[in-house]
Amino acid sequence: MGTRHFLAFIVFVTLSSYVANATDPNQLQDFCVAINDPKDALFVNGLFCKNPMAVKVDDFHFQGLDKPGNTDNQVGSNVTRVTPANLPGLNTLGLSLARIDVAPYGVNTPHHHPRATEVLTVLEGTFYAGFVTTNQPNGKNKLFAKILHKGDVFIFPQGLIHFESNVGKTPAVALSAFTSQNPGVVTTAAATFGADTSISVDVLTRAFQLDANVVKNLQTRTFE
Ligand SMILES: *[C@@H]1O[C@H](CO)[C@@H](O)[C@H](O)[C@H]1NC(C)=O
Numbered sequence: 767m768g769t770r771h772f773l774a775f776i777v778f779v780t781l782s783s784y785v786a787n788a789t790d791p792n793q794l795q796d797f798c799v800a801i802n803d804p805k806d807a808l809f810v811n812g813l814f815c816k817n818p819m820a821v822k823v824d825d826f827h828f829q830g831l832d833k834p835g836n837t838d839n840q841v842g843s844n845v846t847r848v849t850p851a852n853l854p855g856l857n858t859l860g861l862s863l864a865r866i867d868v869a870p871y872g873v874n875t876p877h878h879h880p881r882a883t884e885v886l887t888v889l890e891g892t893f894y895a896g897f898v899t900t901n902q903p904n905g906k907n908k909l910f911a912k913i914l915h916k917g918d919v920f921i922f923p924q925g926l927i928h929f930e931s932n933v934g935k936t937p938a939v940a941l942s943a944f945t946s947q948n949p950g951v952v953t954t955a956a957a958t959f960g961a962d963t964s965i966s967v968d969v970l971t972r973a974f975q976l977d978a979n980v981v982k983n984l985q986t987r988t989f990e
Pocket residue numbers: 834835836837838839843844845990
């Protein structure tokens with residue numbers, strides 16, 4: 767390999783590893799407790815960080831994940847998130863949590879997290895949960911889905927569409943951990959049919975192979 771090829775190769779390797787790095791940046795100090803007022807900030811590595819000398823034990827403490835979210839809504843589910851917004855000590859540490867409540871017959875509808883893998887642990891009840899792969903060479907998207915019981919752990923790999931539904935007769939509860947303090951959520955139905963402003967009817971009619979009136983009807987709905 768000539769020098770120019772070698773340099774081009776190094777640039778390529780550097781750029782490809784840069785592009786592939788989709789997780790939170792590594793923490794640069796022991797912790798970086800989030801604060802709202804930047805004038806009190808000392809360091810930045812995520813949200814602004816509190817002066818370490820002013821950090822209190824309660825910055826690392828959250829209360830209330832024993833309380834169910836209210837599932838009395840259209841989808842019969844509710845996600846209670848624990849992020850640096852309500853647990854400031856999580857800032858820059860590369861993870862966050864959620865409590866997922868699903869009423870019988872309810873669904874945490876198909877969605878994906880662009881910045882995190884999710885590890886779900888069933889605390890109560892019975893879920894049918896799964897994720898769908900990216901487009902495969904055979905043109906299909908493969909579904910990996912399973913019935914989950916209390917104590918079961920299931921993984922939704924980063925960026926893949928997934929869902930959980932309650933297939934039992936009692937309320938179902940799960941605790942999920944995410945590999946980002948800010949996983950992001952894209953709810954498939956809302957992003958597709960509920961975007962503000964709307965994606966054109968022509969685009970959705972062609973994409974979903976539906977009658978234009980069906981698309982227009984879907985666009986009048988509200989999604990959670
Ligand atoms: C989820 O539950 C909380 C707490 O009960 C409630 O304030 C919130 O409105 C619920 N969200 C939905 C989408 O029902």
